Amino acid sequence: MAEPVPMVDYLILDERPHLRATLCSDCGATYFDRRNACAHCGGTSFSHQDVPTQGTLISFSIVHHAAPGIPTPFVAGIVDCDGTAARGNIINTPPDPEHVTLGMKVRLATYSLGEKAGVEAIGYGFEPA
């Protein structure tokens, strides 16, 4: 079977899957999207930086109503990965305020999005550490 593809290009599927930020060479600002320039300093030179896979949940919402076709409920989270904030769903735990709490320790986890044309796609979320 072909190599799996990541859900987003900043998810790196090596032995230890992790997120990879785009780092401004001039000011150190981090991004996850394709850049035209740095929104902080205007620099146009970038490198990459691996993001720690462990972090702290600094905000979340348990979404019960979403656009048609999006399964609910799910937990939308913001995770502080040792100084770099990342978005991700909180997975592998029940989506309720008893199991998901502010300040909880989480770690990156991957899961299969399924297969298309013989290729598997891999997504990511964060699970309780």
Added chain:
Amino acid sequence: MAENAWILGIHMTKFGKRPTDDVVDLASEAALGALKDAGVGMKDIQVLAAGNLRGGGGLAQALQKQIGQTGIPAFNVANACATGATALRVAIMAIKAGEADFGLAVGAEKLSGVGLLTGNTARAEGDEWTPAGRFGAVTGLDGRTGTETMPGVFAQVGMEYGHKYGGASFELFAKIAEKNHAHSTLNPLAAYQKRFTLDQIMNDVMIAYPNTRSMCSANCDGGAAAVVVSEAKLRTLSLEQQRRAIKVSASVLTSDPWQAACQVLPDINTLTKAAANQAYEQAGLGPSDLDLVELHDCFATAELVHYDNLGLCETGGAADFCNSGATWRDGTTPVNVSGGLESKGHPISATGIANIWEVCHHLRGEAGDRQIEGARAGLAHVIGLGSACGVHILEKSAA
């Protein structure tokens, strides 16, 4: 010294379901109401700014074709939920620049029955995994890497504040909605005028925890418009017009400056703080001088952080401030005595003028049953996600 601007006339339509009115009807009703209130006509107006987000564009000219084609410059503006404030800001800038003596700003929206503002719809999926967009995504990311829904985004804004400073429980957020729904019972133009108990709010349909349905802004139809005038011109008008005119002591529009993580979770705090600070500086007033505040409670979770952002409480003290009862209409800093977006309603492009109307109504002493007695100064705030923030400080005429 730039020319001072005053609100000469202002009007808000009834908010709610307006099935037989289109956007131009709502804009016309608002504009004609504001012109009548000002005691002037379209022939006097030298600049028009109009905003609408969901009607297909060109509201300014469509409005002119109904109420007066006088050939003046017309600006169509769009700035998410700050669209109305942006229209007003454009008219005020023209006054301050000395290019016009009279300006008209209008916002109108049809939003009844639109349902949840989700930000987008699920992406259509093909037969192969094809990376697309700025994240090289092979699938729709809404629901996979967090949420694009407004209730969910603003829930996270409030929860982030709670993580930082503590005290922000589900019940606390619900108390904010309880207050705003209670306030709306005195506002005949509100879309909803129904009081809810804390239990009813917390047990309502959960949209995006901790925001239940009654903690979300109410989608509805509505329009609002304002006529602004230069101070020099105002002094030539009748004593009655001068007496009812409201001084625009500060008019500020900001966008969000870069902050770490601001592209991961929208930062609605930094630009609001910047707008508030600039506004207080312009007006020569501080938060303690305000008799009432209309702020952008698109969700109960958002109102909490704006207590702090607007300097109504100490940094980090929004939960205690809320629990103290200060923001109820009989408190020290009445917030959203109109009922706010949660109950008065949120026809997005009208909101940034409707909040000015509410403040003016009190400063003129014309707010009837919900009058804040002796109100002399008030602040109106809106946020459009993206983001844009409008803050206006208004003062009663000394005359």
